[in-house]
Amino acid sequence: MGEIISLKYDFSFKYLFRNEKVRRYFISDVLGIPPEAIRSVRLGDTYLWKKYWRQKQGILDVAMELNDDGKVNIELQVEMMSYWDRRSLFYWSKMFAEGLLAGQKYRKLKKCICISILGFKLDSRPEYHKVYRLRDGTGHEFSDMMEIHVIELNKPLKGAGRVDDWIRLFNAGTEEELDMLEADTKNPGILEAIKEVRVMSLRKTLRMMYEAKLRELRDRDAREDYVRAEGRVEGKAESILRLLSETGSVPDFLRQRILQEQDPGTLDRWLLLAARAEGVEDFRERAGISLPYREVGPVPRKGM
Secondary structure (H helix, E strand, C coil), rough: CCCCCCCCHHHHHHHCCCCCHHHHHHHHHHCCCHHHCCCEEECCCCCEEECCCCCCEEECCEEEEEECCCEEEEEEEECCCCCHHHHHHHHHHHHCCCCCCCCCCCCCCEEEEEEEEECCCCCCCCCCEEEEEECCCCCCCCEEEEEEEEEECCCCCCCCHHHHHHHHHCCCCCCHHHHHHHHHCCHHHHHHHHHHHHHHHHCHHHHHHHHHHHHHHHHHHHHHHHHHHHHHHHHHHHHHHHHCCCCCCCHHHHHHHHHCCCCCHHHHHHHHHHHHHHHCHHHHHHEEEEEEHHHHCCCCCCCC
């Protein structure tokens, strides 16, 4: 099976939505708007306005403006992030507020829609496409001016709806998966998106970016594994020193020798010895740790 460039990366995600037809049909399928009712979906500025230099700058993934002056942001978030819900509200509110200039009337405000495509499970509910709007406690709608759509890629699909096809596209990783999706769908937007993914997978520059992104992720995982291993080693060394300190004062040379040891097996053995040792010197001898030269004393010469 031939590998393709995944759409779960920032550069390929944004490249896909450069295609106006893909943008129109994606918006149509997610929002339930007939595609013929969308005359144009223009790409907008991805930087959100800020009034003061100390305010946090908002940067959108893919910003769009609908022909009815509504605004849409499409965000891809593959990895779980703390306070994702607050981050989403931050972008949502900035999108809404930035549309009103000083002196303008409130009627100038535009409807704002955020579509978040998540590579993690937001909650345990089985629904993978959720729509949030402003309602009261009984479900009566307060306003339709602000709307959030959440699409979760990691939940089991229930059918073959239009949003389901987009989820399958974002989860596709091989040519075979693209072929299966192409054979099963008649959605013009999906078919156009499949063409874009295939072109992306052939382009040398994008392929290099894709490989660089994979290397970056592998290197990050390796660094995290190293940090975790370092933490385990450091924790064992500290445990040995705590046990020894209960039996007496630990000399500096011995403390340094224990802290410098990187072999987990040796540290495990020393940990058992420290737990059973009658004292610091008993541990040192059993562990086979030599005294510094200055503490050994001079070696007597022959004939004396």
